[in-house]
Amino acid sequence: STVAIAQSLPPLEQKERYKVGFPQMESNNPWRIAESKSFVDTAEACNWDLISTDAGGSAAKQVADVDSMIAQGIDVLFLPPREEKPLIPAVKKAAAAGIPTFLVDRSVDPNNAKAGVDYVSFLGSDFIDQGRRVAEWTIENFKGDKAVVVQLEGTTGSSPANDRKKGFDDAIAKDPRFTIVASQTGDFARDKGRQVMETLLQAHPDVDVVYAHNDEMAIGAIQALELAGRKPGEDVLIVSIDGTRDALQAIIDGKMGVTVESSPFFGPLACETMKRYAAGEEIEPWVQVKDRIFTQANAAENIKDAY
Numbered sequence: 096s097t098v099a100i101a102q103s104l105p106p107l108e109q110k111e112r113y114k115v116g117f118p119q120m121e122s123n124n125p126w127r128i129a130e131s132k133s134f135v136d137t138a139e140a141c142n143w144d145l146i147s148t149d150a151g152g153s154a155a156k157q158v159a160d161v162d163s164m165i166a167q168g169i170d171v172l173f174l175p176p177r178e179e180k181p182l183i184p185a186v187k188k189a190a191a192a193g194i195p196t197f198l199v200d201r202s203v204d205p206n207n208a209k210a211g212v213d214y215v216s217f218l219g220s221d222f223i224d225q226g227r228r229v230a231e232w233t234i235e236n237f238k239g240d241k242a243v244v245v246q247l248e249g250t251t252g253s254s255p256a257n258d259r260k261k262g263f264d265d266a267i268a269k270d271p272r273f274t275i276v277a278s279q280t281g282d283f284a285r286d287k288g289r290q291v292m293e294t295l296l297q298a299h300p301d302v303d304v305v306y307a308h309n310d311e312m313a314i315g316a317i318q319a320l321e322l323a324g325r326k327p328g329e330d331v332l333i334v335s336i337d338g339t340r341d342a343l344q345a346i347i348d349g350k351m352g353v354t355v356e357s358s359p360f361f362g363p364l365a366c367e368t369m370k371r372y373a374a375g376e377e378i379e380p381w382v383q384v385k386d387r388i389f390t391q392a393n394a395a396e397n398i399k400d401a402y
């Protein structure tokens with residue numbers, strides 16, 4: 096008969112310097128660039144020899160990048176999984192190689208990999224709550240008595256796209272004025288957001304509200320709407336998530352209503368959590384990041400710190 100061996104997390108030795116892996120998923124938007132920079136900036140302060148890669152928007156390449164980091168003998172892995180399912184084998188492989196893994200900013204499918212078992216912890220925002228807060232702000236601030244809503248989703252199969260949709264859809268359904276007539280992916284990218292908005296405008300020229308899962312797509316949508324002769328901020332309300340410089344500027348300019356923050360500055364939190372783990376502390380399965388909300392009331396005072 097066989098005896099099941101309980102899998103426990105790989106420990107992290109306390110030492111002077113660590114070889115740290117950060118396999119970034121893509122670098123095609125300011126959020127990703129700010130996150131990568133946060134890791135680079137933290138490396139010196141936290142005594143990391145940082146190995147970072149750029150998967151160029153491919154989950155398969157991100158899996159291969161993790162493989163190569165394992166081969167290079169990293170001590171610890173900070174992984175932002177591009178999509179929820181394809182990165183699971185990478186998480187399990189790192190665990191099998193005795194490398195403690197922290198998921199940063201995005202998570203993996205909870206049915207297939209677990210915090211405290213396959214990886215130490217997820218460091219990140221509550222994406223469902225972000226979507227809910229956008230919906231609640233929209234319900235409170237949309238003045239008409241009927242609204243045609245278009246949703247621009249993030250990368251298909253990613254945790255922020257899944258959760259930001261769920262949080263928004265559930266909350267907006269509580270107000271019968273709002274009807275979501277279309278919900279399509281713009282892959283979290285400005286250009287794709289603009290293209291998808293152009294197409295959706297053909298079928299829904301009467302759109303009243305655009306909810307984008309991130310600011311880059313919101314800015315793309317604003318460009319498409321303006322090209323079609325619409326006036327964002329006047330005859331169509333744009334609401335979104337992240338808190339980039341361009342979005343805060345769009346709020347200041349009156350083109351966008353709200354953006355719920357999703358911070359990309361994970362470096363310091365990664366350093367601190369890793370040190371706690373190395374000291375033998377038990378780490379909570381989800382180290383939750385608290386997000387602010389940016390509107391006309393505070394965009395100007397916050398733009399100086401935006402990315």
Ligand code: AHR
Pocket residue numbers: 124126127200201255283308309310311336337357
């Ligand atoms: O995972 C966080 C999301 O990824 C950000 O909201 C988005 O801009 C980025 O690409």
